[in-house]
Amino acid sequence: MNANSNTHSGNPFTAFRRTVGGLGDAVRDWWAGAPGWARWIVYGLLILLAIIAPSDFIGSFMSPETHWPSLLFSPIGTYVLLAVGLNVVVGQAGLLDLGFVAFYAIGAYTMAVFGTKYGWNFWGVLVVGIFMAAVSGVVLGSPTLRLRGDYLAIVTLGFGEIVRITAQNTDYIGGARGITNIPHPPPLFGVEFALDPLPYYYLLVAAIVLVVIFAKRLERSRVGRAWEAIREDEDAAELMGVPTFKFKLLAFFIGAMIGGLTGVIWASKVIAIQPPNFPFILSATILAAVVLGGSGNLPGVMFGAFLIAWLPERFRGFADYRILIFGAALVLMMALRPEGLLPARRRRSVTGNGGEPDDARPGGAKPASTEADGMAEEVAR
Amino acid sequence: MLNDFLNQVGPSTVGGLASGAIYALIALGYTMVYGVLRLINFAHSEIFMIGSFAALFAILHMGITGPLSGFALAGTLLVLMLVAMAASGGAAVLLEQVAYRPLRRRNASRLAALISAIGASIFLQEFFALIVIPKLFDRPSQGRLQVPVPRLLERESLLTIGNVEIRNDHVIILVSAVIMMILLDVFVNRTRIGRGIRATSQDPETATLMGVNIDKIIRTTFLVGGAMAGVAALLYAMEFENLRYNVGFLLGVKAFTAAVLGGIGNLRGALLGGLALGLIENWGAIFFGSEWKDVIAFSVLVLVLLFRPTGILGESLQRARA
Numbered sequence: 001m002n003a004n005s006n007t008h009s010g011n012p013f014t015a016f017r018r019t020v021g022g023l024g025d026a027v028r029d030w031w032a033g034a035p036g037w038a039r040w041i042v043y044g045l046l047i048l049l050a051i052i053a054p055s056d057f058i059g060s061f062m063s064p065e066t067h068w069p070s071l072l073f074s075p076i077g078t079y080v081l082l083a084v085g086l087n088v089v090v091g092q093a094g095l096l097d098l099g100f101v102a103f104y105a106i107g108a109y110t111m112a113v114f115g116t117k118y119g120w121n122f123w124g125v126l127v128v129g130i131f132m133a134a135v136s137g138v139v140l141g142s143p144t145l146r147l148r149g150d151y152l153a154i155v156t157l158g159f160g161e162i163v164r165i166t167a168q169n170t171d172y173i174g175g176a177r178g179i180t181n182i183p184h185p186p187p188l189f190g191v192e193f194a195l196d197p198l199p200y201y202y203l204l205v206a207a208i209v210l211v212v213i214f215a216k217r218l219e220r221s222r223v224g225r226a227w228e229a230i231r232e233d234e235d236a237a238e239l240m241g242v243p244t245f246k247f248k249l250l251a252f253f254i255g256a257m258i259g260g261l262t263g264v265i266w267a268s269k270v271i272a273i274q275p276p277n278f279p280f281i282l283s284a285t286i287l288a289a290v291v292l293g294g295s296g297n298l299p300g301v302m303f304g305a306f307l308i309a310w311l312p313e314r315f316r317g318f319a320d321y322r323i324l325i326f327g328a329a330l331v332l333m334m335a336l337r338p339e340g341l342l343p344a345r346r347r348r349s350v351t352g353n354g355g356e357p358d359d360a361r362p363g364g365a366k367p368a369s370t371e372a373d374g375m376a377e378e379v380a381r
Numbered sequence: 382m383l384n385d386f387l388n389q390v391g392p393s394t395v396g397g398l399a400s401g402a403i404y405a406l407i408a409l410g411y412t413m414v415y416g417v418l419r420l421i422n423f424a425h426s427e428i429f430m431i432g433s434f435a436a437l438f439a440i441l442h443m444g445i446t447g448p449l450s451g452f453a454l455a456g457t458l459l460v461l462m463l464v465a466m467a468a469s470g471g472a473a474v475l476l477e478q479v480a481y482r483p484l485r486r487r488n489a490s491r492l493a494a495l496i497s498a499i500g501a502s503i504f505l506q507e508f509f510a511l512i513v514i515p516k517l518f519d520r521p522s523q524g525r526l527q528v529p530v531p532r533l534l535e536r537e538s539l540l541t542i543g544n545v546e547i548r549n550d551h552v553i554i555l556v557s558a559v560i561m562m563i564l565l566d567v568f569v570n571r572t573r574i575g576r577g578i579r580a581t582s583q584d585p586e587t588a589t590l591m592g593v594n595i596d597k598i599i600r601t602t603f604l605v606g607g608a609m610a611g612v613a614a615l616l617y618a619m620e621f622e623n624l625r626y627n628v629g630f631l632l633g634v635k636a637f638t639a640a641v642l643g644g645i646g647n648l649r650g651a652l653l654g655g656l657a658l659g660l661i662e663n664w665g666a667i668f669f670g671s672e673w674k675d676v677i678a679f680s681v682l683v684l685v686l687l688f689r690p691t692g693i694l695g696e697s698l699q700r701a702r703a
Contacts, residue, residue, distance in 0.1 A: 096492065143687050151686055153421065153495075154637055158679030161634070169672050280630070284499045291496045324507035330500025331480050338489030338497075 024341050028297070050205045054198055066313055073197040075309040077204040078266050083289045083305035084211055084298065085258025090287065091296035091344070092219060093251035094231030095145070096153040098283055099160025102140075103133040103256040105278035107263020109167060112179035112273055122185035122193075126264050133260020134253050136163075141252035145245060160283055168275040178274030185268050193268070200269045207265060211258055212298060218254070219298075227251060231296075288330055293340050300342030307341075386667050391545030393663040399551040399620065401659020402558035406613035407636035408643070408651040409565060410473070410606030416582035416646035417602045420491055423498035424480065426633025427505035428473045428607045432614030433624050434509065435468030436461050437530050438517060440618075448535040457533070458553070458615070466611035473607025474600055476501055482596075510626035530622045554616045561612050562652050565605065569648060574601055582646065631675065638682045644692030653693055 034042075052058070059068030082104060089097045110129035114120040120128075144155045168176050184193040191199050218224050226247045229237035238244045267273050285308060293304020311329075312322040407429055414422040439461050449457055480501040484494050510524040518528055534553075538546040569575040577598045580588040589595055617632070618624060635658060643654025658678055665677035685692070 090492070096495075144683065147686055147690055151641060151690065154634075154641055155683055155686060157634065158638070158682055162676050162679050165673070165676050169676075280634075281503070284503075288496050288499060291492055295492065320511055321507075324504060324511060327500045327502070327504030327507060331497050331504065334489065334493045334497035334500065335480075335483035338484055338487060338493035 021337055024294075024337070024343070028342055031299070047209065051202075054201060062310070063314055067197075069201055070197045071310075071313050073201045073204060073269065074266060075313070076306060077201060077208070078262050079286065079289060079305040079309040080302050081204060081208050081211065081262045082259060082286045083293070083301050084208065084215060085255045085262065086286050087290050087295065087298065087301040088215060088218075088258065089251050089255035090290050091301060092224065092231065093227040093248055095248060095251060097156045097255070098153045098280075098287065099156035099158070099163075100255070100259055100286055101278045101280070101283040102160040102163040103137060103259030104263040104266070104282070105163050105167065106133045106136050107260030108267035108273050108277070109173055109179070109263075110260070111264040111267035112182045113173055115183045115268070116179055116181055119183075122183070122268050126261070129264035130257050130260045133263065134257045137252040137256025138249060141249045145248045145252065157280065157283070160278075160280055164275050164278050167278075176275060178272060178277075180272040182267055182271050182273065197269065200265065204265055207261060211261070212302075215298060223247065223250065291340055292330070292333055294343040295340060296344035297340070297342055300340055300344070303342060304340065388544065389667045390664065391543060393667055394660060395545060395547060395551050397660040397663030398656055399554045399659070400663070401639075401656035402555050403613045403617055403620075403655075404632070404636045404639040404658055405652045405655025406558050406561060406609050406616070407632060408640040408655050409609040409648065411637050412640040412645055412648060412651045413578070413602050413606045415640070417578060417599055418481070420481070420494050421498070421637065422606075423495060424476055424502040424505065425473075425606070425610060426629030427502050428469050428476065428629075429610040429614050429632060430509065430626065430629035431472045431505070432465040432469030432607075432611035433618045433628060434513065434518075435611070436465040436615045436618050437528065437624060439464040440531055440533070441518075445531055445533065448532050450534065454534055458619070462557070462612055462615050465615040466608040469611030469614060470604045470608040473603040473610070477600060477603040506626050514626060525626060528624045530618045530624060532622060533619050550620055554620060557612060557616060561609060562648075565609065566648060568605070574598070578602055635678055638678060642682060642685055642692055644694040647692070647694050650692055650694035657693070
């Protein structure tokens with residue numbers, strides 16, 4: 001299906017593109033048609049993989065130069081969770097958010113302020129942090145979600161910067177020095193949370209599993225269908241009776257909650273946070289993870305986040321040059337496979353008029369795909 | 382408070398207009414590319430950065446030692462401007478070839494183009510921090526630090542009204558920006574290629590049917606937008622006398638804000654939006670302190686979009702957004 005849209009065979013990358021593209025599509029198609037038990041086995045294997053991931057054996061290959069469990073917690077784990085959250089906003093509802101880091105920052109600062117100033121327990125702050133991030137999502141969303149596409153992008157970018165600069169200029173929350181001595185979570189099931197990254201990693205894995213189940217259920221619900229309708233054509237959705245504003249706000253709300261959750265967990269591990277921990281480039285990186293993996297498709301998004309977090313760390317041998325290579329890789333990747341490594345099945349474009357439907361919708365026109373999707377919904381019930 | 386404001390409003394206005402003129406010149410690149418391709422050219426801030434370093438390179442190699450004046454100054458600025466325009470314009474065309482054209486050929490979504498642009502932007506910043514600045518500017522392992530620019534002209538007060546000094550550097554910035562704007566306006570509204578640009582931004586398919594060579598138009602748009610960023614880059618280097626590998630980021634965001642403020646896709650809107658943004662953030666800084674400047678700029682953007690989502694002058698010139 002990918003080959004159809006590719007008429008420039010003179011391109012030296014064509015063979016590579018077909019291989020990678022074919023592989024990605026094959027995986028996705030198998031997944032769409034796989035029976036329920038096969039899916040459960042895959043889920044089980046993935047969780048098992050996440051549990052044994054910090055072992056030295058895997059670490060010796062994945063990251064010979066850096067402490068692997070630390071890497072698994074941050075950036076890998078945090079990027080995956082952030083990407084799952086951003087995917088709700090960008091991938092499902094089709095709202096371009098360039099300031100996602102703001103919610104992460106709000107979660108982290110809530111943890112820091114309540115932990116250091118009021119001596120709150122991690123679990124209490126977790127609830128408050130998620131709530132604060134969600135509220136800020138609504139505060140940002142309610143005036144701006146009437147805007148479309150690029151306006152929304154620039155306003156969210158501005159919001160991210162406003163949050164960072166405000167943190168920098170407000171002495172109550174430490175100003176440019178940030179906040180130090182953030183408390184660790186209390187022991188859970190006899191496991192101490194201290195400097196060792198492992199317990200935090202498992203906490204993050206648990207959070208990711210819960211959030212993914214939540215996001216997946218949402219995707220299959222009325223809400224998910226409304227988001228999809230909005231993403232594909234907002235006017236049509238409105239005409240069909242979908243209260244688009246309400247659902248867009250909900251997407252912001254849920255995305256912000258997940259961002260806040262990540263921030264709280266992260267801050268409880270790192271002891272000290274500063275405003276420069278939340279730069280614009282982090283928002284851009286998470287967005288890149290979502291798009292690289294295949295916006296709208298959860299496994300793809302998580303895979304993309306993993307790659308984006310892991311590759312620069314793996315190639316620390318190139319030391320300074322890794323970010324340079326990362327930038328070039330993004331350009332190359334988009335040129336070779338703009339729809340992402342594992343794209344969602346029924347997608348056209350994210351921000352409206354982005355290309356012709358037939359070309360940009362991989363495999364969407366086949367009747368078989370609707371059948372497969374129907375089946376997928378059966379399985380989910 | 383009010384007294385402070387009254388004392389400072391004059392100087393702030395002049396400074397605001399000068400930085401606003403620089404925003405406006407950068408905003409032109411965003412607005413033109415957006416008009417033709419409906420795309421945020423995210424790497425435009427790096428086009429600006431490249432122009433500023435090209436100007437610095439030329440300054441260092443022209444053997445300019447002290448501040449200039451009179452005809453020597455005018456001639457030097459003109460040459461430097463051409464260098465910066467050529468560097469920025471060339472870089473913009475190259476960027477289009479590498480980062481956008483392959484995606485356009487494949488009808489990729491605009492989100493993919495945005496990611497490609499972000500990738501190009503990261504690449505260019507790192508390329509300068511790691512290779513260009515250490516090697517070409519002879520600053521080994523200091524690629525991420527500020528690079529000073531030799532002083533080009535001595536700042537002199539040309540005229541004083543009340544407590545407001547009108548300085549020569551501010552006049553140069555404003556006059557060059559306005560001249561560039563007029564030239565661009567004539568180019569877009571009066572020439573054949575300009576007509577092609579307008580046609581393409583109104584309706585690319587029909588423009589193609591009418592014999593407009595879209596690829597050529599897009600290339601020209603990037604070239605011209607890049608050249609305007611080059612002018613801004615020289616003026617910036619002259620005024621602030623410090624460059625950095627990431628100098629473009631904040632300016633780029635502000636310039637895009639200016640473009641949106643004036644109505645994106647609208648050339649005159651970019652001028653108005655840039656000047657308005659420069660004024661608002663400088664006036665606001667009197668009340669809240671200059672560390673809140675950026676917050677003020679973004680808050681104004683949010684407010685304007687709430688009450689007038691298409692910007693001050695509207696998206697006009699082109700069709701309304703689908």
